Amino acid sequence: MKLPLKTRYALLSLVVSVVLVGVKFYAWALTDSQVVLTDALESIINIVASAFALYSIYLAGLPKDENHPYGHGKIEYLSVGFEGGLILMAGGYIFYAALLALWEPHTVARPDWGIVLLAATAIVNLGTGWLLVRAGRQHHSPALVGDGQHLYLDAVSTFVSCAALGLVMLTDNMLYDALAALGLGAFIVVNGFRMVRRSVSGLMDEADVSTVQQVVAELQEHREPAWIDVHNLRVQRHGANLHIDCHVTMPYYLSLEQTHEHVHDIEALVAQEFGIPVEMFVHADPCTFAACWHCHVTDCPVRRHPFTQEITWTLANVAKNERHQLEVTSPPSPLSEKERGD
Known part of the structure; x- marks a missing residue:
């Protein structure tokens, strides 16, 4: 059986x-x-983290399934946090060992061979890491991106090690060995903390600003007259899947079937934009007369006010849990039973 592409990258x-x-x-x-x-x-x-990422x-x-109605995608954020935690612990130990080595330097043997071997591992x-990060971003996999970034970090650490061995070989000063290890320990701790922070952000559903902006821009570009207003837009990432929900104000006189068609159009539009599994819940709100001022419906049978101004949907106003209304300068008169269709 052929393994999924993401699994093959993780196995690599x-x-x-x-x-x-x-x-x-x-x-x-040596x-x-x-x-x-x-x-x-x-x-x-790297071994433990790669196994957990796999x-x-x-x-x-x-x-x-019944126990995981939103799928199992959040586990990928846990993988990133687990990897970051391991890096933090390793960085702390490395920092401690480097301090001891700085206190009592010891002779480094055959630094030339060390440089050759380490440089080869850094290149690999x-x-x-480049392959994993590219694949992780293409397939929206936080675990692959985190694993690839960790390999980048490992390569940087190895190049620093090569430089330290080169200085030891040129100067015969063993302090360079301990000082480089000390610097690497601090560097590793900082990057481990960043990975843990990114994991917590995903698990706590911190707003993904770039994704929300992408959704808002797509709705704004392809908005239809019946989509009078969009608000309370929220986006959650579950691994490679997106869960989006929002409120859309539509003409109150539309039938249930017409409203459903508009909701389906919105869901299809967003899903096509991202090219990944998207679960979208749209709550349809009936319009009020205050919406007439910025409603594009030209053949509205119940309009009370002329169209005045379009409200451009942006990240700042679409995320709010409130309808967007222009100031109403005169109170609308109630509709008759005939106008309401009663």
Whole structure:
């Protein structure tokens, strides 16, 4: 059975991580360098994180069930947080070990071999990380993006390790080894914190501003006269899936069938824009006479006020849980039973 594309990328990351950790520990055995050990220990996390990312992508691909009506996509954010937590712990230990090495420097052996081996692993990590980030963004997978960014981080750490070994080889000063490990420890801690922050943001449904802006722009560009107003727009990401709900004001005299057709058009428009599974719930609100001032319906049988101004939908006003109304300068008169269709 052919594995899904995202699963294949996650499996590639796991295999690459296992091979490169072996190479880095071999380089540490040759050099006895603190910065190489730091790099190798940080890379162990790649294996655990890649395995968890692989499992989370498998879970995220499962269909909805009674216990998970919105699907299993949130697990990918948990994967990013788990990976960030591991990076934080590793960075803390690396920082501590670097301080000890700075206090009691020791000789680094065969730094030239260490540079060659580490540089090779850095190049492989950069290439794999680029593939994962690109695939994760194309398929809207936070787990793949997080795993790829971690490999970028690992590659940066390795290049720093190479530079430190080069300085040791040129100057015969062992302090460069410990100082580089100290700097890497701090760098790793900061990036681990950022990954945890991104995970918490996704799990807590923090507003995805760029996605909301994309939805608003699409509705504004293709708005129809019967879509008088859009408000209370909310967007949630569940892994690669989107859940969107909003309120749309429409002429109150439309039949249930006509209202349903407009709701279906809105859902289809948004789904086509993103090209990924989109679950959209649209609540239809009946219009009031205050909406006449910015209603585009030209053949409205119950209009009480002339069209004055279009209200442009933006991120600032569509997200509010209130209808957009121009100031009503004169109170509308009630409709007769004939006009209401009673």
